[in-house]
Amino acid sequence: MKKIVLIGMPNSGKSSLLNRLTGSSAKVGNWPGLTVSVLSAKLIVGDQMAQLIDLPGIYDLSGFSEDEKVVTTYLNTQKPDLIVFMMNASQADRQTTLLSQVSACGVPVAIVMNMADEAHALGITIKVDALSQKLGLPTCLLSAKYGQGTEQLQKLMREGLKSGPARTLSPAEVEHALKVSVEVPAQASHLLTERIDKVLLHPWLGLPIFLGVMLLLFEGVFSIGKPMQDAMSWFFTNVRTQALEPLFSGLPQLLQGLLLDGLYNGVSTVASFVPLIILFFLFLGVVEDTGYLSRAAYLMDALMSKFGMDGRSFVMLLMGFGCNVPALMGTRVIRSKGLRYLTMLSIPFSLCSARLQVFVLFIAAMFTTEQAPWVLFSLYLVSIAMAMLTSLIFKNKYVNIDAFVLEIPPYRWPTFRQMVLKGWQEVRNFLLRTTRFIMLGVLLIWVLTNFPQGAAAGSSDTWAGQLSHWMAPLFNPLGINEQLTIALVFGFVAKEVVIGALAVIYGHEGQALIDAIVQNMDWISAYSFMLFALIYTPCVSTIATIRSETKSWAFTALSVAWPMCVAWLVSFMFYQTATWVHLHA
Ligand SMILES: Nc1nc2c(ncn2[C@@H]2O[C@H](COP(=O)(O)OP(=O)(O)OP(=O)(O)O)[C@@H](O)[C@H]2O)c(=O)[nH]1
Ligand SMILES: [Mg+2]
Secondary structure (H helix, E strand, O other), X not given: OEEEEEEEOOOOOHHHHHHHHHOOOOOXXXXXXXXXXXXXXXXXXXXXXXXXXXXXXXXXXXXXXXXXXXXXXXXHHHOOOEEEEEEEHHHHHHHHHHHHHHHOOOOOEEEEEEOHHHHHHXXXXXXXXXXXXXHOOOEEEXXXXXXXXXXXXXXXXHHHHHOOOOOOOOHHHHHHHHHHHEEOOOOOOOHHHHHHXXXXXXXXXXXXXXXXXXHHHHHHHHHHHHHHHHHHHHHHHHHHHHHHHHHHOOOOHHHHHHHHHHHHHHHHHHHOOHHXXXXXXXXHHHHHHHOHHHHHHHHHHHHXXXXXXXXXXXXXXXXXXXXXXXXXXHHHHOOOHHHHHHHHHHHHXXXXXXXXXXHHHHHHHHOOOOOHHHHHHHHXXXXXXXXXXXXXXXXXXXXXOOOOOOOOOOOOOOOHHHHHXXXXXXXXXXXXXXXXXXXXXXXXXXXXXXXXXXOOOOOOOOHHHHHHHHHHXXXXXXXXXXXXXXHHHHHOOOOOHHHHHHHHHHOOOHHHHHHHHHHHOOHHHHHHHHHHHHHOOOOXXXXXXXXXXXXXXXXXXXXXXXXXXXXXXXXXXXXXXXHHHHHHX
């Protein structure tokens, strides 16, 4: 099969093109450095099947960061049949060196001037034929985001696959070709972007606005998502009582328990949070797609550097709010090994969406609707504070030697298509995690809370009861009761298992589960538990990613042990202080 590879600067639209042509769901966002590994999909070009390969964006073929190595290694070992060079048409002059290097690879090259829509809006005119002739390479205009120009691109790829290796072009030649074929008006700037940035990047208003936007986002997720989640759990409860209970009534008691109280309660409780998570990703996706996340990196840079990290690390922490795993992989764009390790050590503190589910359940049980968003916001602040603290403590061990350069892209509208894609990815992700971890986790807990035979379910005679009894000296000082201890122990599989586990342990789901939680603890214990659940050991997937990214067991061990100790200390300090204040106030 012919191999067509996409090469170009970061944020030039390569992944958008892959998605557009092949229906894949590569991550797209208005943030340079999003793709950090090789992605590919099949595609028909003319009358043959080809493979289209999306690589990380690069500025230079001689770079040495992890994501740049991915590109050079690929080119050196795979020998593609065609390089599609993706240019950002609105800043063509910045890509001369890279194009010159790419032309020297000994492979046919075709040029795509992407973002034609933006270039047009800026008043830039591109004489495609002249450019193609001067460079001696097939060239076309494209808008990968909106889809204009895909037919010409098909033709271009057909021609490209037939043509011989590109002639080596010197940077001067490329520059000359661009000069005669691209006309840029004297005033080609993103006016709207500049205007918005006057406010959003304001020296002292910028940060408060950013925090305000994030708070609004959480408010939005909570106030729209909570009713959706309630509706879901109402639905699951009814399916159980109306359909499943009558259906399974003939089965032996133990099997009924396993299917309904174990599997169904556990998985449906986790599943009822899926709409909320989708919503969260959609909102965060909008923030990312518009380009505001890159601004956040810029705004936070000065503050972060006091803690040993920089603006990029901050964006990775924010991405970790979705899921820690892609955020850890995203650190590949960081060149300095010290900074990369420091960032990887901090990312597991990011309050990921799995933990969000646990907190939503507890907050809904323990706090009023007015208090809820603030409680949640406070947990996000603790999350960032823990990451910063970690960085501060370890910054002399993992030193950053890299200067921070980040391009700030213009603001861009998110499209409906991209949003739907993001939502769908989350559902798929959930289904994957359910079949891999969540079912396993809740089944295990069901067994532990129902055996050995003869022990009353959930009682202290069960294996789970014995285990938590044994761990009680460690968790009593944190105000965390025995049921919660069990939930925490299994939460390391995947954090969602914590709520699945509670459903199994208390033998309830939906509103009944919330009532059970209220009966069993006060708000101080609940918050102490949330603090612990936020900070302690990262989940199995995160640990595996840290190990595979660093290839170091010592570092992996550190990234498990360190949060564990901090979690205990923070919960301990909170619980003891709050209890003392409560008694004496
Ligand atoms: N206006 C406009 N925006 C585009 C076009 N193509 C992509 N974008 C936007 O540009 C941003 C970057 O797109 P990606 O596809 O993630 O870029 P990439 O080249 O894969 O970036 P890296 O993975 O960082 O190298 C996203 O916000 C896209 O929506 C286009 O033709 N026109
Ligand atoms: Mg990409």
